[in-house]
Amino acid sequence: MTLFIEQCLNGLQFGLLLFLLAAGLTLVFGIMDLVNLAHGSLYMVGAYFAATFAAWTGSFVLGALMALVATLIVGMAVEMIVMRRLYGRDHLDHVLGTFGLILFFDETVRLIWGPEGMSLPLPSWLNTSVTLLPGFDYSAYKFAIIVVTLAVAVFLYVLVMKTRVGMLIRAGASNREMVAALGVNIKLLYTLVFGLGAALAGLAGLMQAPILTVQIGMGENIIILAFVITVIGGIGSIRGAFIAALFVGFIDTLGRSYLPDFMRLLLSPDAAATAAPALSSMLIYLLMAVVLVAKPEGLFSQGGK
Amino acid sequence: MMSHLTPRNATVAALLVILVLIPAYTSLTGNVFMLLLFTRIVILAMAAVSLNLILGYGGMMSFGHAAYLGIGGYAVGILAFEGIHSGFVQWPVALLVSALFALVIGALSLRTRGVYFIMITLAFAQMAYYVVAGLARYGGDDGLTIQKRSQFIAPLNLTDKTQFYYVCLTLLFAALYLVWRLVNSRFGLVIQGARSNDTRMRAIGFPTYRYKLVGFVIAGTLCGLAGALIANHTDFVSPAMMYWTRSGDLIIMVVLGGMGSVFGPVFGAVALLVLEEALSGITEYWQIILGPLLLLVVLFARGGIDGLLRLADPKLKVGA
Numbered sequence: 001m002t003l004f005i006e007q008c009l010n011g012l013q014f015g016l017l018l019f020l021l022a023a024g025l026t027l028v029f030g031i032m033d034l035v036n037l038a039h040g041s042l043y044m045v046g047a048y049f050a051a052t053f054a055a056w057t058g059s060f061v062l063g064a065l066m067a068l069v070a071t072l073i074v075g076m077a078v079e080m081i082v083m084r085r086l087y088g089r090d091h092l093d094h095v096l097g098t099f100g101l102i103l104f105f106d107e108t109v110r111l112i113w114g115p116e117g118m119s120l121p122l123p124s125w126l127n128t129s130v131t132l133l134p135g136f137d138y139s140a141y142k143f144a145i146i147v148v149t150l151a152v153a154v155f156l157y158v159l160v161m162k163t164r165v166g167m168l169i170r171a172g173a174s175n176r177e178m179v180a181a182l183g184v185n186i187k188l189l190y191t192l193v194f195g196l197g198a199a200l201a202g203l204a205g206l207m208q209a210p211i212l213t214v215q216i217g218m219g220e221n222i223i224i225l226a227f228v229i230t231v232i233g234g235i236g237s238i239r240g241a242f243i244a245a246l247f248v249g250f251i252d253t254l255g256r257s258y259l260p261d262f263m264r265l266l267l268s269p270d271a272a273a274t275a276a277p278a279l280s281s282m283l284i285y286l287l288m289a290v291v292l293v294a295k296p297e298g299l300f301s302q303g304g305k
Numbered sequence: 306m307m308s309h310l311t312p313r314n315a316t317v318a319a320l321l322v323i324l325v326l327i328p329a330y331t332s333l334t335g336n337v338f339m340l341l342l343f344t345r346i347v348i349l350a351m352a353a354v355s356l357n358l359i360l361g362y363g364g365m366m367s368f369g370h371a372a373y374l375g376i377g378g379y380a381v382g383i384l385a386f387e388g389i390h391s392g393f394v395q396w397p398v399a400l401l402v403s404a405l406f407a408l409v410i411g412a413l414s415l416r417t418r419g420v421y422f423i424m425i426t427l428a429f430a431q432m433a434y435y436v437v438a439g440l441a442r443y444g445g446d447d448g449l450t451i452q453k454r455s456q457f458i459a460p461l462n463l464t465d466k467t468q469f470y471y472v473c474l475t476l477l478f479a480a481l482y483l484v485w486r487l488v489n490s491r492f493g494l495v496i497q498g499a500r501s502n503d504t505r506m507r508a509i510g511f512p513t514y515r516y517k518l519v520g521f522v523i524a525g526t527l528c529g530l531a532g533a534l535i536a537n538h539t540d541f542v543s544p545a546m547m548y549w550t551r552s553g554d555l556i557i558m559v560v561l562g563g564m565g566s567v568f569g570p571v572f573g574a575v576a577l578l579v580l581e582e583a584l585s586g587i588t589e590y591w592q593i594i595l596g597p598l599l600l601l602v603v604l605f606a607r608g609g610i611d612g613l614l615r616l617a618d619p620k621l622k623v624g625a
Contacts, residue, residue: 035420037553085604091420092366096560097603099553104596111590224431224549227424235420278439285432289413292425296417 015249024197030236040219046202075198117215234298353570355527364500369430375547377532392455403529411521448543563611
């Protein structure tokens, strides 16, 4: 039973982390109508910044905060130099242009930090476990991730639903031209939104860094999951991204831990050992297929896109 | 157009001659690397030609086309691993499995449009990637070495580098001819019509979904054949050949060469792979040049190489 709770928490943690990535993607798509494949590069850049700054300052938290600001700046710079020129163009142009950016980012990181990858060690106060229930301990760091990401989710909700900037963001998502026509500085808004998305991706990257190693291409694996989430949730919908991210996090984590046992009940041990890993990595894609068959625009589509 | 000796047609002809003469160059100079490089170029050009059918003409932005390379390749690899070496079995199986995969993926993906289509094809290709990476019996992540190339009847021997090159080249020409015939047929006009205005095509009575699905399956099958070839070329298959960035490479070839031109993807494949080779000779960090270069092509040279060559034609007025 404690194992099950632990796996559920792992699923929650993974899902929330994916939400950070998917939220940025879906915001950028919803408002600027931009497909950004290079979102995973910002995730990677955030992790590299964090590992560097943490080693530099000797403090994990300080390093993380500096990395967050640095990723925000990188994001806004990318928006001003490149992305701005891609708005209003064909999606295929976005795909190609941002694919070029991925190559550029990967190689730049290799040039600056070398090909080996880095590690971001946890400080001792996070590298312990917390007792959540009597007799049930959970990794303090993973618990911290859950707390931080939930706080970010609440922050995003308040930002988008309750503030003036959020009002502009929502207005921009439903009708860009009208917002611009009403005298809103849409250029600045775009830069801010892209920077926010970049910072969220950087946050996901730097939080994942102590669990996995920091390496080139780390963003390319996880970004596909973020795409799946935005598609399931409905592109442009932060609420959809949140729910879909939790779904995907749970299904992926629980599938990987319980599917092998479950299949052993149905199949011979040999067949189960072969089929289970393949099937568990397929699960979320199957989920996506089912959702798209039922609702081709995702669960919480904004419509009109 | 075809009768004029325009700069574009001259370049096409020159490239065709170069492709045909590559083995002669190799036997004269002993530069085997050139032959191997061009075998790879020809095979990937074929994959790009197949992608161009749906991307350039059908407007279907499939971002999972490398999956068929992997499926075709693994069909050959797995059969060889299980002791079936006959190409008469391996290749039809490769085509059939690719066609089936394309049918299922296409039937689901074509229900969506726009960016959903890009992402769903991408995700399905990743799914195939993970499935293959999970096949522990066939090497999993590490891939599978193919001990023996596909066997055909007596004079045809794929282990002979020159013969293999000409087999690939012949199939590339056949693929080009097929695509050329297709896009000029009624079928091709329907999918091009659906690209411009799907609603209107349906309104005048064309079940565009079915047409697009057929196009999608043909493109997938053709790419599966390229996969069977590449497995024979490298004597090795691994999940890496169907990773999503490989699909990106194929899209680059199509766009770089020029979409909506039958021969464009061949330009693109040659340009991209020769450029990769040349840049990696200059610096280890060649992608730092290639990335921004792509961005520039996207921003300033939408028609790709084919478009540039057409611009160079004095008889054609730009923007007409």
